[in-house]
Amino acid sequence: MKITIVGGGPGGLYFSILMKRQDPSHDITVYERNPEGATYGWGVTYWAGLLDKLRAGDPESAEAIAAASVTWTDGVAIVRDERTVHRGDAGFGIGRRRMLALLADRARELGVRVEHEHAVTGPGAPELADADLVVAADGVNSALREAHAHHFGTEVTSGRNPYVWLGTTKVFDSFSFAFKETEHGWIWCYAYGFSGEQSTCVVECGPETWSGLGLDRLNEADSLNLLEKLFSDLLDGEPLIGREQHGGGAPAQWLHFRTLTNRVWHHGNTALLGDAAHTTHYSIGAGTTLALEDALALAAALRDPSVPVGTALAAYGRRRRAELVSAQSAARYSAQWYENLPRYMRLEPARMFALLGQRHSPLLPHIPPQLYYRLDRAAEQLEPLRRLKRWLGPRVARAVHRG
Incomplete structure (x- = not known):
């Protein structure tokens, strides 16, 4: 296929890598409107589960990203002037510029053309004329999406x-x-x-x-x-x-953060990817992860060349919209938690920080914070008993059966 990718962010670049690995004969070009090395933002956060997925897609780029990342395990909060610490899972950070450079280098190594300072202004652009597949990875302000916003069912809330x-x-x-x-x-x-x-x-x-x-x-x-x-x-x-x-x-x-959703993710041979398709509030730190997961899902949908492109794109959209439900819900509740921050600041700092970690809960906005905290601590104490019951259950049943 001839594949044109509009947008040289992590999702677009990674998709080009995946498709070249699937079939080196694909003719792939990535067009990025900004100069090489110019990007918004600073660092990208992700969690260990993403590295496992990236290693399955392309071990070389995954290892390069892992080697260039820093890691942490603790969360620290200063509330007024009091410091409190919460132990957590390992998280990772990498400079956005560094990640883009690594992915661009890997894409070029595989034979992808990556062209910077080359804007594609809309679906009628000559760069798209003879493409078998167009990937709109051009961000929340996607020109390719906006040209058919009614078809995509685009909705934006601020x-x-x-x-x-x-x-x-x-x-x-x-x-x-x-x-x-x-x-x-x-x-x-x-x-x-x-x-x-x-x-x-x-x-x-x-x-x-x-x-x-x-x-x-x-x-x-x-x-x-x-x-x-x-x-x-x-x-x-x-x-x-x-x-x-x-x-x-x-x-x-x-x-002001804009939450963007689309009812449909493809139009003809054009597919949306990353922020062009969806955004989730920055407070859950998932934007880049979700774009890379989009790339993995789109490449998987296109793996079988006997499947028509339109059919593959429809399957990709259905899959990703379903997979995103939990992340979008978490992001929505996280944003609301911060928008209602004074509600939680009467708690002592350690308790406030504990509820910060619970901000994705749909119950938290409806239960007084002190009561929610006590219920949450009680549930934690009951969990070992639940695990013991689950462990004993099959064993008791087998013993009764033998008896």
Whole structure:
């Protein structure tokens, strides 16, 4: 097949790798509108389960990503001025630029053409004219999707809280949070390392806090100065870095997260992938993982050349929409937890942090936080008894049968 991929993010590049591995005779081109090395964001987070899937798809790129990643196991939260620690599963971070470079190098090694600074403006573009398959991996503002938005059934909802992506030279060895109360309300930060030199910081607050602190009016330099003071104990005196300082072009922008869904994921021979198809709130750290899983699912759907492309694309969309239900639900409840943060800040810090880990629960918004915490602790104490009962059950039944 002749395959044209619009968008050189992780999902588009990884899909090109998978398809070349399936059939080296595929003619594959990836078009990316930005210069090579220019990307938004800072670090990418993922969990061990993703590495297992990537190793099955392409061991070489998986090992390169693993080698370039940093890892952590603990979560740390500073609430007002009190620090608390939560033990958790291993998480991983890698610089987005680094990940893109590794995937682009691997794609080229396999014979994929990767063309930067080459925008594809819509479905009528000449680059698409004779493609057997077009993959729209061109992000949340996908031009290919927007041209047929009614067909795809695109829906977008905007979150309440403004947020901004920043970097810092403070290298975190745990996934860290800081919650600060100001005279205008709460403001908080998520931070995680992605290399031996830098970390990502995502700052979020309610709209009243944002305007009350003047963050809606300050330029980037003054905003960074204010945020460095607010989160000084988290940063240990290290500076925050904006996009201008990072070589990202425009100053860092405060945004409102847009949750995007599509009822259908293909139109003719064009398939949506990654943020062009779906977005999940950044607070669950799953965006890149889900895009890579899209790539794996789309390549699997296209593995049998006897299956018509349209049939394969329809199967891909059905599969991924079903698989995404749990992640989209978790993201929705996570975003709502932060939008209702004051509800949980009356708890002592350790209890608040425990409920932070429960923010995906559909029950939590409807049960008083203190009561939910006690019920959750009681359930944890009962779980060993449940496991013992499950273990004993078959053995008791066999003993009765023998008797």
